[in-house]
Amino acid sequence: MGKSHFPIDLAIMSAIRQLVKPGSTIVELGSGNGTNRLTKEFTVYSIEDNLNWIGYCEDSNYIHAPLVKLDYDEEIVEWYNPDIIKENLPENYDLILIDGPAGKKGRSGFLANLDLFNLNIPIVIDDTLREHECNVARETAFLLNRPMYMFWNFSIITPEILNREQIARIQKVALEILDGEEEPYLSSYFSSAKEKVAKNFTTLEGVIKEEQEKKLEYSRLKASQRKLKSIENSFSLKLGRIITSPITILLKLIRRN
């Protein structure tokens, strides 16, 4: 049996770690096995329509929102009942993960209900190797006037611009996952499963190392700046200045003459 692509993979976990702090609150649309991964590091609210998946992960906070028919862009889509979401969403949360509802079209219901959500936080959209999910992602990016960072099977739309290290870290894990995928799966989404350019882990690791060294250098500089300031403000330096001030004044007068 092939690998199940229902749960979020480790690259999405890596992306979430780059986007929010440990212990942050995540609102997940569509729950499953992967929710267990999330709850180990984060507080999770899972919006789920299917009773079979409600309570599957004992540490998540489930919001049971059955699907209802909605109108979006002249199409009828089935999406979570917006009234239930509105009533049950936590007041504060740090990231939205879109991975449901199941099926081919429903996820555009998110676009029809953007007003329900806090949009000033990162949004991670899984499965954007599929046309529908990809359209939901690019439409979200368009409507929010934000860049969309697209990895091979998921996308990120975030108010903060991602830095080199964050992108390199996410891409590294995304490529590791891609390495483990089978040809028939990839061929069902891409014209060819054969890569044209080999995966370059060395470059990605180089970027991560370089950025870490820069951070280290920066914190060293900050530390020596703090040290200099504390010397400047120290009592002994001030006392020294007072004691030597007559000599300083005398020297200035001599130089002027």
Ligand SMILES: C[S@@+](CC[C@H](N)C(=O)[O-])C[C@H]1O[C@@H](n2cnc3c(N)ncnc32)[C@H](O)[C@@H]1O
């Ligand atoms: C892509 S899944 C969501 C997966 C979830 N975010 C995770 O990481 O496990 C979308 C929907 O399919 C259903 N589902 C979840 N896991 C499933 C599985 N292993 N097999 C079939 N359906 C699943 C649930 O109703 C879920 O809302």
